[in-house]
Amino acid sequence: MLSILRKARLKDKEMRVLMLGLDNAGKTTIVKQIMQEDVNTVSPTLGFIIKTIEYQGYKLNIWDVGGQKTLRSYWRNYFEKTDALIWVVDATDRFRLEDCREELHGLLLEERLMGASLLVFANKTDVKGCMSTEEIKEGLKLDEIVTHKWTILRCSAMTGENLIEGLDWVVTDAKERLFLY
Amino acid sequence: MDEPAENSKLIFNKSFTADTKALSDAISRLPDARATDRQPSIDAALSRIAELTRSLQDAAVYLPSYDQKVYTEQLKRLGEQLAAARKAIAPRTRFAFKTRRAPAADAGPSQPVTTPTASTAPTTPATDSTAATASTTDTHTAPPLDPRVATLANRQNSHVTAPPATATTTILTLTSLTSCILHPPSSVAGARFTNLSVQNATRSIILCGVIDGPAHVTGLEGCLLVVSCHQFRLHECRDVAVYLRCRSRPIIEHCRGITFAPVVGSDEEEGGNMWDQVDDFNWLKEGKQSPNWRFLQPEERLGEDAWRRIADTDTDVSSMLADLLPSHTPHNISP
Numbered sequence: 001m002l003s004i005l006r007k008a009r010l011k012d013k014e015m016r017v018l019m020l021g022l023d024n025a026g027k028t029t030i031v032k033q034i035m036q037e038d039v040n041t042v043s044p045t046l047g048f049i050i051k052t053i054e055y056q057g058y059k060l061n062i063w064d065v066g067g068q069k070t071l072r073s074y075w076r077n078y079f080e081k082t083d084a085l086i087w088v089v090d091a092t093d094r095f096r097l098e099d100c101r102e103e104l105h106g107l108l109l110e111e112r113l114m115g116a117s118l119l120v121f122a123n124k125t126d127v128k129g130c131m132s133t134e135e136i137k138e139g140l141k142l143d144e145i146v147t148h149k150w151t152i153l154r155c156s157a158m159t160g161e162n163l164i165e166g167l168d169w170v171v172t173d174a175k176e177r178l179f180l181y
Numbered sequence: 182m183d184e185p186a187e188n189s190k191l192i193f194n195k196s197f198t199a200d201t202k203a204l205s206d207a208i209s210r211l212p213d214a215r216a217t218d219r220q221p222s223i224d225a226a227l228s229r230i231a232e233l234t235r236s237l238q239d240a241a242v243y244l245p246s247y248d249q250k251v252y253t254e255q256l257k258r259l260g261e262q263l264a265a266a267r268k269a270i271a272p273r274t275r276f277a278f279k280t281r282r283a284p285a286a287d288a289g290p291s292q293p294v295t296t297p298t299a300s301t302a303p304t305t306p307a308t309d310s311t312a313a314t315a316s317t318t319d320t321h322t323a324p325p326l327d328p329r330v331a332t333l334a335n336r337q338n339s340h341v342t343a344p345p346a347t348a349t350t351t352i353l354t355l356t357s358l359t360s361c362i363l364h365p366p367s368s369v370a371g372a373r374f375t376n377l378s379v380q381n382a383t384r385s386i387i388l389c390g391v392i393d394g395p396a397h398v399t400g401l402e403g404c405l406l407v408v409s410c411h412q413f414r415l416h417e418c419r420d421v422a423v424y425l426r427c428r429s430r431p432i433i434e435h436c437r438g439i440t441f442a443p444v445v446g447s448d449e450e451e452g453g454n455m456w457d458q459v460d461d462f463n464w465l466k467e468g469k470q471s472p473n474w475r476f477l478q479p480e481e482r483l484g485e486d487a488w489r490r491i492a493d494t495d496t497d498v499s500s501m502l503a504d505l506l507p508s509h510t511p512h513n514i515s516p
Contacts, residue, residue, distance in 0.1 A: 024397050024414060043430035044414055046460050068434050069416070070462040092352050092376045093397075094330075109257075111250055115238060127375050127394075129329030129352045146230045146260035147253055177238075 014059045015174055016081050018116070020107065021088035022100050023067035026123040029157035030088060031064050034167070039158060044068065048078065055167050062086075072103065079112035084119060084170045089140070091122045091130035091154070097139040104140055108147055117173045118150035119166055126156035149173065189243045197233065201255050204229050208259070211266045219270060226263050230256060330354055331374070336361050340494045343389070346372040353392070358382040362491065362498055365390030365407075377410065384502055386491055403506055405483075409444055422477060422507045425456040434462040439474035440507065442482045 019027050029039050031051050045066035053060045063078050065071065087104055090096075107113060122136050133154055137143065142152060151169055155162035208226055211219060237244075237252050244252070331344040334356040343353060343366035353366065353374040358381075365388045366374065375394040379387065379401070386405045389396065395412035401421045409426035420438040424445070425431060433439055443456045457476065464471035483491075487505060490496060 024395055024412070040411065041429050042412070043455075044412060044432040044460070046432075046462070046465070068414075068432070068462050070434055093378065095354075095378060095380065111246055114249065114253065115241065124376070127351055128349050141264075144260050144264045146234055146256050148234075149231075 012059070013057055014061060015083045015171070017060050017062045017084045017086060017170060018078055018082040018113075019062055019064045019086040019088060020075055020103075021067050021121075022090065022093075022096055022103065023069070024093070025067055025088040025090045026157045027064050027067065027088045030121065030123065030155070030163060031062055033157045033160050034163050045071075047071070053167070055164075056171055058171050060167065060170070075107070076110070076112075079110055082113055082116045083174050085113060085116045085148075086119045086121055086166070086170070088121045088123050089136055091124045091136060092127050094131060094139075097131075097136070101140045105145075108145060114147070115177075116148065117170070117177070118145070118148045119170055120150065120152040121166055122152060122154045123157055125154040126159050126161065149177075189240070190245075190248070193236075193240050193244065194248075197237070197252060197255075200229075200233055201259060204233075204259055205262060208262050208266050212270050223263070223267060230259055230263070233259075331366070332356070333358075333363070336363075338498055340364065340496075340498060342366070342494075345369050346374045348372050351375040351393075353377045353389070355379045355387065355389075356381060358385045358387065360498060360502055361385045361387075362494075362496075362501060363387045363389075364492070364494060377408065379406075384506060386502065386505065388491070405506055407444060415439065420507055424483075426454045427456050428453060430455050430458045430460055432460045432462060433474055436461070436463075437473050438507075440477040440481075441474060442477040445485075445488070 019031070021027055023044060028042050028045050028049060031049065031053075032039050032042060034053055035051060045064065045068075048063060048065040051062050051064065053062060065075055065078055085107070087107075089100055093100075108118070120136075120140070120142065122131070122133060124130055131139070133152060137152060142150060153162050153166050153169070155166060157163070204226060207222065211222055211226075214222055234256055237249065237256065241249060329350055330352045331346065331350045332354045333341060333343055334354075336357070337359045338361070340362050341358075342364040343355065344350070345367045346353070347369040351372065351374050353376065355363065355378070360383070363385065373391060373393045375392070377389055377392045377394075377396040377398075379389070379396070379398040381400040382402070382404050384403045385401075387401075387407070389406070389408040389410075392408060392410040394410065395414070396408050396410040397414050397416075398406065398418065399416040401415075401418040403420045404418075405422045405424070407424040411428045413423075413425060413427045413429075413431035415421070415423065415431070415433040415436055418433070418436045418439060421436075422440045422442070423431075424442050426444040431441070441456055441459060443454055459471075459474055461471035461473050464473060483505065490501065491505065
């Protein structure tokens with residue numbers, strides 16, 4: 001059933017991308033930067049925002065769901081039919097790295113996210129003193145993830161660094177996987 | 182599709198069980214392998230796990246969801262087993278977190294902090310921990326310190342000044358302040374902080390100055406907080422007066438007794454000030470004021486004289502705090 005749905009959506013060249021992460025990770029700013037909108041006046045997200053980005057002829061429906069604690073219990077409402085999960089990490093926030101790991105690994109147990117690949121965006125890497133990729137990998141125990149295909153990319157929502165590269169990974173990976181059916 | 186699906190299920194189960202068993206055995210033999218053989222074996226195990234994950238994904242077409250979950254769990258355990266084995270045979274030494282007293286020539290956090298009591302600290306029993314040499318910071322809850330993060334932690338009963346922003350130090354972290362007056366950071370060559378996080382403060386006046394990015398504040402009680410920033414998030418706070426300049430909508434979550442006022446003179450600055458458009462994540466009822474916060478009426482706000490006294494580093498901290506901090510505010514007053 002799932003595969004039929006997938007196929008239908010791929011014919012339309014549509015993909016559903018779920019973007020999650022703790023509050024203050026920079027999820028909305030990433031989307032705004034990709035859309036080339038003003039990134040200086042982004043307010044914390046109350047609820048969720050859906051944006052459609054055209055990339056390589058694909059329509060990426062990006063679901064950007066707020067990361068405040070009160071909203072995290074609602075994340076599950078957005079799992080269905082997710083082709084890719086983008087997990088955004090605030091690379092300047094050492095304090096909450098453990099929280100961040102727990103939330104991420106909790107998500108990876110979700111059955112409805114099983115088929116999705118995982119892109120970890122280490123955001124705010126334009127800030128001096130941010131964590132290294134290795135530090136984040138270790139802190140989030142990414143090497144222990146075997147249930148999902150994953151990768152980690154350093155990026156900056158403020159400068160736009162690596163954002164397109166991230167989309168590229170998502171699309172390339174989804175093409176490889178979804179065309180198998 | 183019952184008959185073939187049943188068959189496929191059985192076939193999958195057989196091969197999957199055999200494969201995971203073999204892999205698990207291989208992993209448990211890792212410690213006995215010669216050092217030079219280990220890395221290839223680890224790599225092989227990793228790619229084997231990835232292969233099994235893929236085949237499980239492919240089998241999703243005919244496997245019931247419960248089975249998928251069970252198999253996924255097995256793969257996860259294999260991953261954990263492998264991680265444990267790797268750890269056991271190769272204790273990682275790549276990482277050595279530097280303490281902030283490391284001899285590194287950083288300008289930020291190791292700068293002496295000007296406090297009236299600091300000069301006597303080394304000879305008297307440490308009533309405050311300004312003598313940071315003595316206490317390498319309570320690392321129980323604090324994360325490892327990076328020399329490029331300006332950190333101020335564990336201060337009591339004193340005037341303290343936030344470490345300065347420099348070209349290489351633009352993250353400011355304030356932790357565990359009790360009965361302190363924190364004076365805003367100075368700036369080296371026009372550098373500004375781009376990130377502020379404040380954790381746990383009680384009965385303190387906290388002046389953060391201008392932050393060119395988000396401020397993330399958690400666990401304040403009975404405090405006065407002054408900050409100018411791009412984004413403002415306040416979590417798990419009680420009885421805090423916030424004087425704010427914010428370029429986006431400020432939010433509070435799990436807070437009570439919060440009052441908001443604008444930073445004086447902030448209206449003229451470019452970018453505008455949305456200090457009064459507060460969202461309470463625990464009160465999302467349209468058109469009804471949250472009981473968790475209110476505006477500070479103009480007559481309740483601190484006047485010029487009070488701000489001048491706060492800026493003075495020679496005053497007696499405890500009497501200043503008694504004078505200026507918000508007492509327990511009634512929670513049911515609406516603006």
